[in-house]
Amino acid sequence: MSGPREIQIKTVPDRALLATIQHELRTPATNIAAYTKMLLEESPPAYTNDLGEILKASNILLDSISDLVQLGESLRSAPDCTDGPDGATRLRHDLRSSIDIIAGYVDFLLERTEAQNDKKIHGDLLRISRLAEEMIDVVNRITSGIGSDEQKSEYLNQIHPDLTLVTRALRTLQNLDVTPVRPESPARVLLVDDNEQNRDLMCRHLRRDGHHVYIAENGRDALQMLREDYFDIVLLDIIMPEINGYEVLVEMRSDKRLRQIPVIMISSIEEIDSVVRCIELGADEYLPKSFNPAMLRARLAASLEKKRLRDREQHYLEQIRIERERSERLLTDILPYAIVERLKNGEKIIADDVKSVTVLFCDLVGFTEFSSRLSAIEVVRRLNEIFLRFDSLVENYGLEKIKSIGDAYLAVGGLTATNPDHAAAIARLSLDMRDTVVELNKFHVDPLQFRMGIHTGSIVAGVIGRKRFTYDVWGDAVNIASRMESQGVPGKIQVSEATYHLLKDVYEFEHRGSIEIKGKGEMSTYFLLGTR
């Protein structure tokens, strides 16, 4: 507030004008009450009576200021009332009377505390004295008169920072398109207010409760500090120059990093709209400027507690997500991915008729007798050596490993859409598997032999069992492939006629001849030698 400006209460006062006056009066009045309460707590009993009178007067003062709204209403409804002193005169009179009492007692106390050398109390009394003077300045500037709209707008156009601020805040409210304790541990609090007294008062309360308080004098600084540092909670004044509290709040809520920080809005605007809007904007709490220190403490604690609960919830949700992913991964280790998806989608029974697949059986010859010579660990190690490589190969070619039983390995191609040319894929797989065994044999004194059998046909595939379930295949084609293997020759890959016909142009075969397949009769078979 600088320079003498006349604030005119016209017969029909502007809403923003009244709000400005209220704001200008309420800020110091509230602070007078707050400082006085603090003094009452901290001063020796000798001063209690007089401080009590100051407090009483400041409360009456606040009531008078609240009556400003009524004044506006009454003037609006009866602008021609000339009976007795008009509302503005009465208002100024009441303000002066209260301020007179406050100033008088403060003056008196100042005299006494100066003598006693009570520096702390003296300091606060001086503050109250200055605030009283500040208020008289405002009162002096409120003149009553009847003016034209022209005159009114002239005043409103005068550079009046607080008026602009209040109007802007009210306008921001309208234009915003936004869809919507004693604490256990000290918090890092960011306090944003452009008024020094307000900051000082809040700061003292908060620090007394053990919190770490950081200050920003305007919205811009506040946002910068929020981006550079970490805070548990923000106490945010609404009416500030450049960027007002609403705008800071909107900015915070749209920034991913700042969204979670609880915000308590503080303002002397006591319209219910502004409270509602603040909450809609995402403020956690709302405190009027004339706050009760106990309320500040309680609301701060409540907001911090809410944040802690939210953080914990986020943590739990994250844990749940991790566990769920883990379960899924486990499941896809057991079942083909496509099957897992179907189970997730709610299919209860997986049983498919698959028209054309190629089945491969691989058996390690003499492994049983072999394993009786080795220790359990060596058996498993040896098997893993081979089967893990088989598993990689199967995955590479986009085929499905069905299972391994003991030293037998079963793979199928054509179960998933990924490999239409399943016969060729299985053929390539079998050749790679052959080479793997041969290669690995070089590292061992007792080499292993294999037999492999391949057949192409139709099967049934599905998930069988409840505990230790598997995805398995059944059908004639499976049996034939199995016979191809069991009735094969060590070191050879025996394929059926059906598979041969699919692959004869790309791969090289040796005709084995005809063999008697148990339960099927005579079948012509071939040995797969390699690619052409």
Place this chain on the structure above:
Amino acid sequence: MKKILLVDDLEASRKLLATRLKSAGFEVILAGDGAEAVSVATTQLPALILMDMRLPVKDGWTATRELRAQETTADIPIVALTAYDSIPQQRQCIEAGCNAVEIKPVRFKQLVEIIGRHLPANGS
């Protein structure tokens, strides 16, 4: 010791000023409304009257006019101590017969000075 009549309807104001005036060396008598002001002034004949204007029963302007109309009290200096700050209201005080008008809030030191200026030279 000079006797001062302090008229104010707010008890807090009366208490404070009374205490301070007493420690400044004055004898203080009190009245809480306009009618009381006239009767106390008439019976006690203070050296000076500090008169608030907004008073119950009878307002300060009326009380002042009445005191001016009485011979015994016509010459007692009356200082209006009021929170009514508009020019017409201040003029009203002078026209009613006040010797001076001070707008609240008034600093105590200033008040003592003003009292000194308006007190009669001898202790009557």
